[in-house]
Amino acid sequence: MRVEPLGEFVGADIDGIDLSRPLREEEVDFLRYAVSRYGVVRLRGQQLTDRQLMAMSGQFGALDVSPGYAGSGGAAGGEDDEVAKFVAVISNVVENGKPIGGLGDGEAVWHADMTYIASPPAMCALYALEVPPSGGRTGFLSLYHAFDTLPPALRERAARLQLKHDATYNSAGEVRRGVVVSDDPRHTPGWVHPLVATHPRSGRKLLLLGRRRNASIVGLPLDESEELLDRLWEHTARDDASWHQTWEVGDVIMWDNVATMHRRDSFPSDTRRVMHRTQILGSALA
Numbered sequence: 001m002r003v004e005p006l007g008e009f010v011g012a013d014i015d016g017i018d019l020s021r022p023l024r025e026e027e028v029d030f031l032r033y034a035v036s037r038y039g040v041v042r043l044r045g046q047q048l049t050d051r052q053l054m055a056m057s058g059q060f061g062a063l064d065v066s067p068g069y070a071g072s073g074g075a076a077g078g079e080d081d082e083v084a085k086f087v088a089v090i091s092n093v094v095e096n097g098k099p100i101g102g103l104g105d106g107e108a109v110w111h112a113d114m115t116y117i118a119s120p121p122a123m124c125a126l127y128a129l130e131v132p133p134s135g136g137r138t139g140f141l142s143l144y145h146a147f148d149t150l151p152p153a154l155r156e157r158a159a160r161l162q163l164k165h166d167a168t169y170n171s172a173g174e175v176r177r178g179v180v181v182s183d184d185p186r187h188t189p190g191w192v193h194p195l196v197a198t199h200p201r202s203g204r205k206l207l208l209l210g211r212r213r214n215a216s217i218v219g220l221p222l223d224e225s226e227e228l229l230d231r232l233w234e235h236t237a238r239d240d241a242s243w244h245q246t247w248e249v250g251d252v253i254m255w256d257n258v259a260t261m262h263r264r265d266s267f268p269s270d271t272r273r274v275m276h277r278t279q280i281l282g283s284a285l286a
Contacts, residue, residue, distance in 0.1 A: 001030050005038065007243025010142040010260060012038035019046050019056045019252055028059050031254065035123060036202055040140045040243070040255040047250060048127055050076050050083045053278055057125050061280035064121050067102075067114070076276055090126070090275040092267075105273065108171040108264035110141070110237045113257050113279065115210035116167035116190045122200075122282035125254045130274040131247040135267030138253070139244040140260050143206040146236040147196060150207070158207065158232065159196040166190045166214030171263070173213075185216035185225070192218055195232075197285040199258055206259055208285065209236060236261075258282065 001016040012034055017027050034041045048056070057063060066076075066088035076087035091101030114120045126138075150158065167189040168179050175181055182188050195217065197208040209215070212233055217225040244265075245253060255262065257279070267273060 001027065003030075003034050003038075003041075006040075006042065007140070009145040009241055009243075010039040010140050011243040011245075012041050014041050014043050017043060019043060020048050020052045023056065023059050032060060035254055035256050039142050039144075039260040040245075040253060042245065043252045043254075044248060045250045046127065046252045048252070050080075050087045050276060053125065053127055053276060054083065054086050057123075057278040057280060060123055064279045064281045066277070066279070086278060088277040088279075090277055091130075091273060092269065093130075093272050093274060101274070103170070103172045103174075103264075105136075105267050105269045105271075106172050107266040109173075109211065109213075110139075110233075110261050110263045111171045111211035112143075112209075112261050115193065115208065116165040118191055119282045119284050121257045121279035123254060123280040124257050125252060125278045127276045128247045128249055128251045128274075129276060130272045131249055132267040132271035132273050134271075135265050136273050137244045137246050137265045139242045139263045139265075140255060141236065141238075141242040141262075143208065143236070143259050143261060144199075144204055145241060146209075146232075147205050147207040150232075150235060154231070154235075155196075157228075159205075161195040161220075162192050162218040163195045163208065163210065164188075164190050164192050164216045164218055165210040166216075169213055171211065183214060185214045185222065188214045190214075193285050197258070200283050200285065202259070204259075207232065207236060208258075209233065209261065258285065 004013045063086045066086055076083050076089050089101030090103050092105035093100045193208050
């Protein structure tokens with residue numbers, strides 16, 4: 001087993017682990033450490049069935065239900081309801097007039113997954129089955145780094161505040177199923193978390209931003225909330241603080257969904273991109 005850092009603040013390559021078979025205890029410990037240390041890890045050249053992806057992911061915690069299974073995107077598995085329950089399809093492919101997955105081919109803005117619920121997923125895994133010849137890169141950044149590098153006065157102010165995370169739109173800008181649209185942050189569905197949260201496993205402080213659209217800081221006038229969030233996002237979502245993954249078939253990316261954010265470049269609509277995704281149940285953030 002070998003680890004090689006990829007970005008200055010986030011990301012690492014892992015060699016020497018075959019995810020298609022049951023992992024040894026030392027391999028699970030090594031991967032868990034690497035995800036905690038680097039936020040995001042990449043394992044190339046993997047060949048996995050959906051069941052193997054589920055089995056591998058389940059060695060890091062209880063599997064969480066796929067967002068696609070809940071009706072907000074595609075689900076894998078066909079007639080296999082257990083796979084459909086836990087494996088989401090991220091794809092632009094349309095078969096028989098119906099999308100096989102969610103999020104299409106457009107840009108996906110910076111976000112962490114499902115921070116609009118009380119207990120966002122702790123960890124996610126994304127497996128590349130088909131990739132376009134250009135575009136579709138996935139960027140990652142560290143929310144530990146974002147917090148640690150805030151100016152002291154801004155860090156102290158943020159630590160006293162709570163943020164409402166909007167549930168109206170997904171990262172591709174699509175309205176979630178069953179949501180009544182409002183672009184007034186005071187009237188959108190969502191969940192309130194500390195703006196500065198303590199990671200439930202590492203104990204480190206991080207800047208929990210979720211996603212920008214319709215976010216609002218509890219107790220502040222809307223204009224003041226917008227101004228402060230703009231400052232925090234300008235500080236956090238910087239190219240020089242992020243690492244971008246150029247996908248190859250067989251890549252598996254595993255990331256800490258609480259300590260990082262991610263985004264996606266658009267890609268040509270006449271090309272195919274198929275990814276299968278799992279997530280691990282998280283816990284409430286404080």
